[in-house]
Amino acid sequence: MIVKRKKTLISGAGYGIGKEIAEKFAKEKHDLYLLIRKKTELKSLKLLEKKNGIKVKIFVGDLRNLKFINKLKQKINYVDNVINNAAMANTKYFTKVSEKDFKDLLDVNLRATFKISQIFSKKMINKKIKGTIISISSQLGHVGAYNRTLYCLSKFGLEGLTKSMALDLSKHGIRVVTVAPTKTLVRPDENKKTPGRLKIIKKKIPLNKFSTKSEIASIVYFLTTNSAQSITGTSILSDGGWTAGK
16 A cells, blocks of 8 residues: 655745754655755755655745745645744844835745745645644743844744634644744754853753754654644743743
8 A cells, every 4th residue: 555645835945943843844755846945955855755754845935925925836736744944033123123024034034934824725725735834933922031122022923823824724733833842952053153142042041951853853753643633733842941930
C-alpha cells in the first residue's frame, strides 16, 4: 500500500528556526514548499530533496509583496500544513519607530501570515483536508518588553488572529495554533558577540536556559500529528517559565 506523503508549506525556511523546521519535516517524509528571501539559501535547502527522498519546491520572494504571495495561490495546488515562521524584528524605543518600520514589520508578521493562511485554508476546505496552520509567535505575544512595542504589537495580534481563525475553521477540522519560544539562539556566533545581553536574558528565564531550534521544530511537528488532534486556538509556550510570573 502506497502512503501518500503530506505536503507542508514553511515560510522563512532559509535560516534559523525556519530551516530547522524544514529539516524536521523533511526527515518525517513530508513534501515541502519553502518560502525564502535570499537566493543564497537555495542550495542547502535543495539538498533536503535527495537526502530524504522527498519533493522540495522553493519560492524566493519578499513577503511584503502581495504579488509574490498571490503567486503561491497559482503555483501550489494544496498543502496539509502551513507553518508561518517568517517574521521581522524591531528593537527601537517607542518614539523612534517610523512609519516605514511599522508598515514593513506588520506586512511580514501579520498581513503575510493572514494572507497565506487564508489562501491555503480555502484550498484545505475545498479538498476536505483537516489540516493545521501553525504560526511561530513569541513569549512577547504574551507579555510586553522594553523597546519591543512594534514586535509585541505584531505577536499579540498574531495570538488574537490564531484564536479567531481556530473558531472559524474548526467546523472544517482545520486546527490553528501558535508556538511561542523564549530567546532562541539562531546564530552560531551569538554567544561570542553579545554575552552580556544573553546573560541578562537568561537570568529572567526560570529554567535558566534558552529555547533551541530543535525543540521548536519538534513542537511544531508534534502539532501536525494525530496526538495533537484536540489542540487548537491556543499557544504552546516554550519559554522556560518566563511568562509564569516572578
